[in-house]
Amino acid sequence: MRVMLPEIKELLSTRQKRMVRKVVSYFEPADIAEAWSEFSHDERLKLFNILDAKFAADIFEFLREDQMIELLTDLPTAKMISVLNEMSPDDRTDLFAALPTEEVEKIIPLLDADEQKRARELLAYKGNTAGGLMTIDYITIPENANIADAFRELRTRGRDIDFVQNIYVVDKVNRLQGIIPLKDLLTATPRKKVQRVMDSHFPNVGLEMDQEDVARIFEKYDVASLPVLDKIGRMKGVITVDDVIDVIKEEASEDIYRFGASEVTEQYLSANPISIAQKRVIWLIVLAFAGFISGTVLEHYSYLLANIVTLSFFIPILMNTSGSAGTQAATVVVRGLATGEIKLRDIWRVVRKEFFIGILMGIVAGAITAMRAVIMQGDAALGLTVAIAMIVAIVIATSIGGMLPIVFKKLGVDPALMSGPLIATILDTTTLLIYFNVTILLLYRFG
Numbered sequence: 518m519r520v521m522l523p524e525i526k527e528l529l530s531t532r533q534k535r536m537v538r539k540v541v542s543y544f545e546p547a548d549i550a551e552a553w554s555e556f557s558h559d560e561r562l563k564l565f566n567i568l569d570a571k572f573a574a575d576i577f578e579f580l581r582e583d584q585m586i587e588l589l590t591d592l593p594t595a596k597m598i599s600v601l602n603e604m605s606p607d608d609r610t611d612l613f614a615a616l617p618t619e620e621v622e623k624i625i626p627l628l629d630a631d632e633q634k635r636a637r638e639l640l641a642y643k644g645n646t647a648g649g650l651m652t653i654d655y656i657t658i659p660e661n662a663n664i665a666d667a668f669r670e671l672r673t674r675g676r677d678i679d680f681v682q683n684i685y686v687v688d689k690v691n692r693l694q695g696i697i698p699l700k701d702l703l704t705a706t707p708r709k710k711v712q713r714v715m716d717s718h719f720p721n722v723g724l725e726m727d728q729e730d731v732a733r734i735f736e737k738y739d740v741a742s743l744p745v746l747d748k749i750g751r752m753k754g755v756i757t758v759d760d761v762i763d764v765i766k767e768e769a770s771e772d773i774y775r776f777g778a779s780e781v782t783e784q785y786l787s788a789n790p791i792s793i794a795q796k797r798v799i800w801l802i803v804l805a806f807a808g809f810i811s812g813t814v815l816e817h818y819s820y821l822l823a824n825i826v827t828l829s830f831f832i833p834i835l836m837n838t839s840g841s842a843g844t845q846a847a848t849v850v851v852r853g854l855a856t857g858e859i860k861l862r863d864i865w866r867v868v869r870k871e872f873f874i875g876i877l878m879g880i881v882a883g884a885i886t887a888m889r890a891v892i893m894q895g896d897a898a899l900g901l902t903v904a905i906a907m908i909v910a911i912v913i914a915t916s917i918g919g920m921l922p923i924v925f926k927k928l929g930v931d932p933a934l935m936s937g938p939l940i941a942t943i944l945d946t947t948t949l950l951i952y953f954n955v956t957i958l959l960l961y962r963f964g
């Protein structure tokens with residue numbers, strides 16, 4: 518696509534509309550959307566106004582949210598409405614969810630009557646549920662029909678639907694009775710009843726199911742689409758795998774941002790630096806106040822540092838090591854919770870496992886640190902003190918790191934909020950308390 522950009526730009530500047538349509542038609546809509554930032558604002562408007570509404574809508578669906586909103590603002594009203602009418606209902610719903618409610622209420626009455634009905638129906642569902650993900654473009658046939666009837670319905674409606682993999686068999690009140698994959702439809706004889714071809718056992722999801730759970734159902738059954746049913750089994754929509762991929766990306770990005778103690782930023786490069794700073798500074802303030810506690814601990818035990826100066830040499834080592842051990846454990850558990858491998862009931866299994874892992878890692882790290890104390894400071898007692906403190910600190914760090922994400926999940930809070938910096942700050946204070954109390958026990962009191 519980028520190889521042809523100069524030619525397309527030249528054609529746009531000379532207003533050769535037929536040639537623009539012809540050249541652009543050689544490319545996939547996703548490729549044009551990928552190169553969207555290479556066009557100037559005026560070139561984007563010209564291109565959209567030249568293209569027919571269907572192809573323009575196909576490109577539009579691949580654009581970033583901010584690029585969509587920019588086009589909606591600047592396109593002529595007639596062109597904007599024609600593009601929105603051609604969009605798939607689920608993608609249009611996602612766009613409307615990003616716009617102010619009052620603006621959406623101005624746009625919807627301008628759509629075609631059928632599209633107005635579809636838009637309002639989908640907007641009634643929460644965006645992070647199966648209802649918010651689904652499309653209402655699918656093909657149903659009555660349970661008393663035959664294969665020839667199914668073919669006729671497919672030919673009539675199939676060209677207007679982007680993704681057709683199954684035909685859905687329903688009863689008189691639209692309750693889903695079975696599914697006919699296209700390959701089974703193609704190989705069945707025309708006079709055969711659909712009831713004899715359909716698969717009566719099929720995975721499905723409910724309207725209110727959370728999008729993360731929907732993604733797990735897709736993974737479990739390895740399907741390309743799933744029907745969405747209401748509480749009494751009536752067909753309400755279909756979720757396709759492309760929407761689930763978007764969910765997986767969204768959830769993964771959200772967890773990464775939160776685990777790094779950063780608020781979610783939809784588009785990093787286009788976001789305002791002031792806006793990003795405002796979101797991040799909240800976490801920094803929280804961590805700063807948590808850090809004050811560590812300072813208070815150091816102040817309380819300052820008499821130890823004054824009498825045994827070499828103790829201070831090992832504070833950074835202990836804090837960094839225990840913080841990293843806790844973060845490692847928390848990362849693994851957060852990932853396990855996200856994939857469904859770890860359940861809430863597994864909390865004590867996780868703690869026991871991390872306790873044992875902590876002992877193994879603590880012995881290795883403690884031995885290395887003790888050697889450093891003996892070789893550099895020539896003090897075996899200090900080496901023993903630091904080694905024991907290291908072992909205890911790492912054991913507690915891995916146990917806390919494994920337990921807290923599950924506790925957060927049980928309390929209904931996103932476990933990713935147990936972020937790396939936050940757990941490291943908690944463990945800094947814990948490690949200092951361990952270190953100084955082990956020192957008092959082994960060196961100061963009995964030394």
